[in-house]
Amino acid sequence: xxxxxxxxxxxxxxxxxxxxxxxxxxxxxxxxxxxxxxxxxxxxxxxxxxxxxxxxxxxxxxxxxxxxxxxxxxxxxxxxxxxxxxxxxxxxxxxxxxxxxxxxxxxxxxxxxxxxxxxxxxxxxxxxxxxxxxxxxxxxxxxxxxxxxxxxxxxxxxxxxxxxxxxxxxxxxxxxxxxxxxxxxxxxxxxxxxxxxxxxxxxxxxxxxxxxxxxxxxxxxxxxxxxxxxxxxxxxxxxxxxxxxxxxxxxxxxxxxxxxxxxxxxxxxxxxxxxxxxxxxxxxxxxxxxxxxxxxxxxxxxxxxxxxxxxxxxxxxxxxxxxxxxxxxxxxxxxxxxxxxxxxxxxxxxxxxxxxxxxxxxxxxxxxxxxxxxxxxxxxxxxxxxxxxxxxxxxxxxxxxxxxxxxxxxxxxxxxxxxxxxxxxxxxxxxxxxxxxxxxxxxxxxxxxxxxxxxxxxxxxxxxxxxxxxxxxxxxxxxxxxxxx
Amino acid sequence: xxxxxxxxxxxxxxxxxxxxxxxxxxxxxxxxxxxxxxxxxxxxxxxxxxxxxxxxxxxxxxxxxxxxxxxxxxxxxxxxxxxxxxxxxxxxxxxxxxxxxxxxxxxxxxxxxxxxxxxxxxxxxxxxxxxxxxxxxxxxxxxxxxxxxxxxxxxxxxxxxxxxxxxxxxxxxxxxx
Numbered sequence: 001x002x003x004x005x006x007x008x009x010x011x012x013x014x015x016x017x018x019x020x021x022x023x024x025x026x027x028x029x030x031x032x033x034x035x036x037x038x039x040x041x042x043x044x045x046x047x048x049x050x051x052x053x054x055x056x057x058x059x060x061x062x063x064x065x066x067x068x069x070x071x072x073x074x075x076x077x078x079x080x081x082x083x084x085x086x087x088x089x090x091x092x093x094x095x096x097x098x099x100x101x102x103x104x105x106x107x108x109x110x111x112x113x114x115x116x117x118x119x120x121x122x123x124x125x126x127x128x129x130x131x132x133x134x135x136x137x138x139x140x141x142x143x144x145x146x147x148x149x150x151x152x153x154x155x156x157x158x159x160x161x162x163x164x165x166x167x168x169x170x171x172x173x174x175x176x177x178x179x180x181x182x183x184x185x186x187x188x189x190x191x192x193x194x195x196x197x198x199x200x201x202x203x204x205x206x207x208x209x210x211x212x213x214x215x216x217x218x219x220x221x222x223x224x225x226x227x228x229x230x231x232x233x234x235x236x237x238x239x240x241x242x243x244x245x246x247x248x249x250x251x252x253x254x255x256x257x258x259x260x261x262x263x264x265x266x267x268x269x270x271x272x273x274x275x276x277x278x279x280x281x282x283x284x285x286x287x288x289x290x291x292x293x294x295x296x297x298x299x300x301x302x303x304x305x306x307x308x309x310x311x312x313x314x315x316x317x318x319x320x321x322x323x324x325x326x327x328x329x330x331x332x333x334x335x336x337x338x339x340x341x342x343x344x345x346x347x348x349x350x351x352x353x354x355x356x357x358x359x360x361x362x363x364x365x366x367x368x369x370x371x372x373x374x375x376x377x378x379x380x381x382x383x384x385x386x387x388x389x390x391x392x393x394x395x396x397x398x399x400x401x402x403x404x405x406x407x408x409x410x411x412x413x414x415x416x417x418x419x420x421x422x423x424x425x426x427x428x429x430x431x432x433x434x435x436x437x438x439x440x441x442x443x444x445x446x447x448x449x450x451x452x453x454x455x456x457x458x459x460x461x462x463x464x465x466x467x468x469x470x471x472x473x474x475x476x477x478x479x480x481x482x483x484x485x
Numbered sequence: 486x487x488x489x490x491x492x493x494x495x496x497x498x499x500x501x502x503x504x505x506x507x508x509x510x511x512x513x514x515x516x517x518x519x520x521x522x523x524x525x526x527x528x529x530x531x532x533x534x535x536x537x538x539x540x541x542x543x544x545x546x547x548x549x550x551x552x553x554x555x556x557x558x559x560x561x562x563x564x565x566x567x568x569x570x571x572x573x574x575x576x577x578x579x580x581x582x583x584x585x586x587x588x589x590x591x592x593x594x595x596x597x598x599x600x601x602x603x604x605x606x607x608x609x610x611x612x613x614x615x616x617x618x619x620x621x622x623x624x625x626x627x628x629x630x631x632x633x634x635x636x637x638x639x640x641x642x643x644x645x646x647x648x649x650x651x652x653x654x655x656x657x658x659x660x661x662x
Contacts, residue, residue, distance in 0.1 A: 327509045
């Protein structure tokens with residue numbers, strides 16, 4: 001089924017739907033960055049906020065960022081995969097509606113109800129507020145996440161339906177035969193299809209387990225005698241959380257596969273190594289989550305050892321296939337750098353560089369002295385702020401047909417890069433001297449790092465504001481551009 | 486300390502990767518007409534990089550997996566007799582008994598919680614973490630640590646547990662032999 005036929009079946013303009021996703025994501029991203037800045041300023045003792053307010057903002061920042069990471073990267077995935085498989089714009093928009101309902105429930109839980117159990121809602125903390133939030137506030141948060149999860153589940157199921165109708169099986173769409181040399185790579189699926197297949201496999205599993213532990217938590221809120229093994233709940237929460245946030249990077253990297261070749265005038269090589277990397281990543285993302293549980297000595301030792309070994313193995317596809325592929329597409333290609341190409345290139349750099357502190361912390365002997373220090377937000381902000389967000393901003397910029405000499409966009413780009421680098425280095429440095437994460441109140445020796453982080457965050461916010469504003473300024477161009485046939 | 490090595494190695498590797506990206510970005514132009522030989526050379530470099538990565542992976546994992554902190558309390562040998570310590574977390578305080586030791590003594594912390602998930606992090610007198618484990622409801626995690634320096638150690642909570650998470654601190658005093 002061609003895209004033209006699919007579009008004709010619905011009155012909703014698919015391009016407008018994608019822009020709707022990106023517009024919501026851009027605004028929420030900036031608001032969540034401001035909440036994050038507030039946290040760093042409070043830790044730096046440059047502003048004073050009561051601890052309960054800090055922890056509520058921390059909860060909102062985490063949930064909001066994870067939410068729009070999913071939303072914006074799903075827009076990237078859907079925009080490109082619909083060139084190859086039939087998908088439903090109605091389901092795509094349903095996800096957005098569910099997201100907005102969930103967002104309202106989550107924001108209400110926090111800003112009205114004072115809910116502050118962290119976005120990870122670690123069982124049984126939502127039910128033990130110490131008097132700070134009501135059971136109903138906690139339930140509102142958990143229900144909000146359920147809504148968001150159901151929306152994404154519907155989206156991934158619809159894409160799966162489209163993929164199966166063209167490729168006949170998930171293995172074929174993933175390029176399994178090509179990965180193992182059993183079929184010619186030339187006959188393999190396009191990168192957007194392979195990536196979308198990997199993500200729907202991991203996210204459907206992750207969301208189902210997340211939904212289960214959310215329901216457990218909801219029942220426990222209203223029926224305290226209904227208890228649940230806390231370690232089992234923790235496994236489910238971290239499986240869901242790890243898979244979902246990693247999936248956002250695997251969705252947004254599609255922007256790199258599709259955009260960089262346009263400007264470099266070179267195709268992205270989908271050879272056996274490419275397909276093998278995606279097959280392995282599917283397995284690794286599902287099995288590595290125990291690296292969040294390395295300090296849970298009650299876990300079976302083999303599971304934690306696997307968490308370490310698979311953490312190390314996970315770096316190989318990222319560095320040796322995606323990063324390597326990016327570098328070989330660009331080198332001596334004649335590419336004239338424009339802000340969109342520079343952003344997706346930065347995104348791959350951020351993802352690759354973030355692998356280093358991630359693997360370090362995934363090593364048990366290191367985790368023993370660095371778990372839950374600021375090394376953790378240090379590494380994941382490299383992946384997300386300088387990786388996934390850069391890829392999404394690159395996609396947003398690409399839609400507005402950027403020119404190499406867009407002066408103001410370059411100002412935004414470099415402020416974002418410089419600010420982001422200062423921001424993440426401050427976290428890593430602090431983690432190396434054992435500053436804990438998730439502390440509302442800091443002591444004097446930690447303040448210089450908090451202040452460095454605050455300055456970095458401020459610069460990054462100005463940079464992102466410029467880039468998002470340019471997207472809105474160019475929204476008519478983005479809406480009217482024709483999809484390639 | 487491990488943290489300093491990790492920071493040093495990380496910043497060197499991250500910086501090197503960043504430089505590679507910057508160099509390739511600056512070498513995007515001019516275009517090369519016949520790209521085939523360059524790509525072949527790149528694939529050959531990749532084989533070497535894969536080999537190096539594998540050596541680093543096997544070496545580091547072999548070494549560090551021999552230093553796991555997971556203790557089977559029943560496997561305690563008389564030569565390394567440890568002093569059992571009850572470390573109980575609750576919102577928002579620690580109860581640690583006993584809390585005084587001598588240099589050279591090995592403490593065997595039995596860590597648990599009365600309510601939500603907490604994190605037991607042992608900070609040395611220089612305020613750097615030397616050992617950690619989680620405090621889980623319904624479980625007791627066993628953490629062994631041998632005190633090699635005298636002074637005041639602190640226990641901080643390193644798993645977010647509510648509004649006074651940052652204030653959950655206890656002290657352990659270690660005196661000379």
